[in-house]
Each structure stands twice: as C-alpha cells, then as structure tokens.
Amino acid sequence: MQKIRLFKPSIGKEELKNIKKVFKKSWLGYGPMVAKFEKKFAKFIGTKYCVGVNSGTAALHLSLLCNDFKRGKKVLLPAITFSATAASVLYCGLKPKFVDIKKEDLTIDFQDLKKKYSKDCVAVICVHMGGHPAEMDKIKKWAKEKKLLLIEDSAESCGAIYKGKKIGTWSDIATFSFEEKKIITTGDGGMICLNDKKKYEKIKSLSFHGWNIDPWKRHVRSFGSNNKFSKHWNYEIQNLGYKYNMNDLMASIGVAQLEKINSFNFKRQKILKRYLDGIKKLKYIKPTYPYELKNSSYWLFSINTNYRDELIDYLKTKNISTAVHFVPLPLNKLYKKYKSKSLKNTMTIWKKIVSLPFFPDLENKKIDYIINCLKSFDKKFN
Numbered sequence: 101m102q103k104i105r106l107f108k109p110s111i112g113k114e115e116l117k118n119i120k121k122v123f124k125k126s127w128l129g130y131g132p133m134v135a136k137f138e139k140k141f142a143k144f145i146g147t148k149y150c151v152g153v154n155s156g157t158a159a160l161h162l163s164l165l166c167n168d169f170k171r172g173k174k175v176l177l178p179a180i181t182f183s184a185t186a187a188s189v190l191y192c193g194l195k196p197k198f199v200d201i202k203k204e205d206l207t208i209d210f211q212d213l214k215k216k217y218s219k220d221c222v223a224v225i226c227v228h229m230g231g232h233p234a235e236m237d238k239i240k241k242w243a244k245e246k247k248l249l250l251i252e253d254s255a256e257s258c259g260a261i262y263k264g265k266k267i268g269t270w271s272d273i274a275t276f277s278f279e280e281k282k283i284i285t286t287g288d289g290g291m292i293c294l295n296d297k298k299k300y301e302k303i304k305s306l307s308f309h310g311w312n313i314d315p316w317k318r319h320v321r322s323f324g325s326n327n328k329f330s331k332h333w334n335y336e337i338q339n340l341g342y343k344y345n346m347n348d349l350m351a352s353i354g355v356a357q358l359e360k361i362n363s364f365n366f367k368r369q370k371i372l373k374r375y376l377d378g379i380k381k382l383k384y385i386k387p388t389y390p391y392e393l394k395n396s397s398y399w400l401f402s403i404n405t406n407y408r409d410e411l412i413d414y415l416k417t418k419n420i421s422t423a424v425h426f427v428p429l430p431l432n433k434l435y436k437k438y439k440s441k442s443l444k445n446t447m448t449i450w451k452k453i454v455s456l457p458f459f460p461d462l463e464n465k466k467i468d469y470i471i472n473c474l475k476s477f478d479k480k481f482n
C-alpha cells in the first residue's frame with residue numbers, strides 16, 4: 101500500500117474558479133472577498149459579526165487582547181490542547197492556569213475547572229478537542245456567574261451542533277482555524293465570531309495595524325467625484341495592532357470551502373462509522389472519543405491503547421501515518437512553571453492516544469486496510 105497521509109485538504113475546481121476571479125481583478129490583499137467570506141461565515145455559524153484573520157492563533161490572540169485584561173491575570177484552559185491556545189494567553193501578558201481534561205472525551209473537566217478557579221481568573225478557553233464538543237451548557241452558566249469571559253477555541257470543529265446550538269455560539273467569542281488540515285481550509289487562516297459590536301470593531305482594528313479604517317475602504321474612497329471623503333488617504337492609528345488580516349486570495353478559497361462544509365462533515369461521519377464498526381471487537385484498541393456522529397464535525401479519528409508506541413511503530417512499517425494530539429502543555433519547557441496540581445487524567449491518557457488517517461477523501465479501501473492492520477496488531481496480544 102502507498103503511504104497514507106494523516107490529513108489531506110479536499111480542494112478542487114470550485115476553489116480554483118474563485119482564485120481565478122481574484123487573479124482577474126488583480127486584488128489579492130484585504131478586499132471584498134474577505135468581507136464576503138466573513139458575511140457567509142457569520143451566517144453559517146449564527147453570530148452577528150466575524151473577522152477573518154491569517155491564522156487560528158491570531159484569532160485566539162485578538163479574542164483575548166480586545167478585552168484589555170490587566171497583565172498577570174489568569175486564564176483557565178485545558179492542559180491538553182494545541183500550543184497556540186496557551187500561547188495566546190502569554191502573548192497578552194496573562195498567565196495560563198491548566199485544568200485537567202475528562203478521560204472519556206479529552207475536553208476540559210468541569211469539576212476541575214471549578215476547583216482551579218480563583219479570583220484573579222479573567223477568562224476561560226474551552227477547546228472542542230478533536231471536534232468533540234466541550235460541555236458548553238454547564239461551563240457557560242458557570243462562567244457567567246463568575247463573570248469570566250468565555251472563549252470557544254473551535255479550531256478543530258466547524259459546523260457541529262451541540263445540544264441544539266451551533267458550536268461557536270455558546271461563548272462570548274469563538275475562534276476557528278482554516279490551516280490546511282482543518283475541517284475547511286484557506287491554506288492558512290482563521291475567523292473570530294462574536295455578537296459584541298464594540299469588541300468586533302476593536303478586533304477589526306487590531307487585525308490591521310490598529311487603524312480606524314481598512315485598506316479596501318480607503319481604496320474605494322479614493323475614486324469618484326464624491327468629496328465626502330476628501331482625505332481618503334487618511335487613517336488614524338488607534339490601537340497597537342498587528343498584521344493579522346485575511347486576504348482575498350485566502351477568502352476566495354474559504355468561500356468555496358464553506359459551500360462544501362456540510363458534505364465534508366457528512367463524509368467524515370461516514371468514515372468514522374466505518375472505522376468504528378471495523379474496530380468494535382478489538383480488545384486492546386478502543387476509540388478515544390465517544391463518537392456521537394449526528395450533527396458532528398470531528399477532526400480527529402483517535403484511538404487509545406496501552407501499547408501506543410508499539411502501535412505507532414507497527415503502523416509506520418505499514419505506511420500508515422499517525423500522530424499524538426497532544427503532549428500535555430505543562431510537560432513542555434515553556435509551560436512547566438505553570439503546571440498545576442491534580443492533572444491526573446491529562447498525565448495518563450496522553451500516553452495512550454494515537455491519531456489515525458482521517459480526511460473527507462479517504463477511500464474505503466484505505467480505511468479497510470488500516471482497520472485490518474489494527475486487527476493484526478490487536479491479535480498479537482491475544
């Protein structure tokens with residue numbers, strides 16, 4: 101069997117068609133395509149506002165930054181997540197407070213969250229790990245009581261519905277990632293979704309050098325006989341901003357991807373069903389998540405086994421790519437000093453998890469080949 105990748109973006113002629121339109125206009129930077137993608141994405145998720153940025157990391161950074169939290173305050177977040185979730189906290193001069201995860205689904209443990217809370221906490225970031233929804237209903241209610249800003253890091257989920265509400269609408273601010281491996285992609289990219297107009301305006305400014313006007317608006321105002329905008333070239337720098345904006349080239353891919361998102365998620369559900377049926381009788385290999393396929397948007401197919409490293413080595417010999425999502429953050433040099441007590445689940449479960457190839461265009465024959473390899477591995481221990 102030829103090499104089977106872990107992730108692969110699903111891109112085609114629709115994306116190319118949109119890219120061509122942008123080329124024809126010769127406007128690749130921040131422009132009307134970004135606005136179009138933002139509008140469509142806001143409608144899809146169900147928030148009033150969206151700001152397109154150049155990564156999920158930038159989205160997280162600005163979601164915290166727009167609140168002007170006092171430096172040194174604490175942000176609660178799960179101990180297992182991608183590094184950017186915690187980096188965004190440090191970028192803002194805040195301190196990460198790591199919360200244990202539930203071993204059943206790797207999302208933030210609500211009981212431990214309540215224990216880890218202290219008066220100097222200003223925000224909580226929930227992560228829909230691998231696409232499995234965090235317990236947003238309980239967390240939302242509690243965060244409101246504690247007056248904490250609630251952020252949904254939805255980088256690994258897009259289009260899922262949890263308890264009748266879209267992922268991305270449970271929080272004060274939700275962030276998405278469109279890097280090449282995610283549910284939909286723009287090559288690299290991200291989105292910030294929210295309902296608060298003031299914060300939306302601040303985030304928009306922060307995402308483009310802190311200006312009070314975006315470069316497309318300035319461009320449009322530079323033509324015509326309308327003197328209303330006589331100083332069209334002028335802008336005011338209102339905030340210490342960043343160069344985090346999305347551009348029209350990225351957005352053109354995003355618009356085409358968004359049209360396909362429901363079919364992507366449907367294909368992902370079908371693949372998961374095939375995998376889960378295939379491995380259900382195995383003794384030493386079990387699914388990491390309690391995959392609930394209806395209305396889902398899973399990003400990972402992850403299994404857990406006490407023989408993780410042996411399995412990874414074995415699958416390597418079979419040309420099957422694997423990964424571990426993720427090594428706990430407090431085990432990394434940068435985050436050691438923030439390690440908190442009682443991260444019991446975190447420190448045990450990560451040693452057992454393996455992510456397997458999973459993307460919408462993964463063919464049945466490859467899935468069956470992977471299942472057969474898992475079966476032969478499992479048999480070795482019987």
Ligand SMILES: Cc1ncc(COP(=O)(O)O)c(C=O)c1O
Nearest residue numbers: 155156157182184255277278279
């Ligand atoms: C949970 C989580 N948060 C944030 C990010 C960062 O997104 P990006 O790579 O687009 O910066 C990722 C993915 O890479 C992620 O998985």
